[in-house]
Amino acid sequence: MCIFCKIINGEIPAKVVYEDEHVLAFLDINPRNKGHTLVVPKKHYERFDEMPDEELCNFIKGVKKTVEVLKKLGFDGYNIVNNNGRVAGQEVNHVHFHIIPRYEGDGEVVKFGEVKKIDLDEVLKEIKE
Numbered sequence: 001m002c003i004f005c006k007i008i009n010g011e012i013p014a015k016v017v018y019e020d021e022h023v024l025a026f027l028d029i030n031p032r033n034k035g036h037t038l039v040v041p042k043k044h045y046e047r048f049d050e051m052p053d054e055e056l057c058n059f060i061k062g063v064k065k066t067v068e069v070l071k072k073l074g075f076d077g078y079n080i081v082n083n084n085g086r087v088a089g090q091e092v093n094h095v096h097f098h099i100i101p102r103y104e105g106d107g108e109v110v111k112f113g114e115v116k117k118i119d120l121d122e123v124l125k126e127i128k129e
């Protein structure tokens, strides 16, 4: 059983921010910023695109609810990050969204890599073929 399933089952304690029938949201033990929270569906799926539409809707609603709860922290903005696959930085193979509250002047908390020179027409061609 994966570590998030163990948290959901109560085998491992977590600092729960929000919970409903479909999702559990808890503070990340390695926070990138104050209030960094992970939202997980209660049913185990490895990747975002593997979730059935209806469960995905319930999950996304739970993500939004969690943002609303976190508003108490008085953040100025937030990032929502979801990594799929090891190459993308997914460390636990159970779908999870990071909600990372952002505060004015909090520095480089979440960053994209450098811009690459990529032929967009070629990419589109490959997708549409």
Ligand SMILES: [Zn+2]
Pocket (backbone or CB within 6 Å): 001, 002, 003, 004, 005, 006, 044, 045, 093, 094
């Ligand atoms: Zn799991």
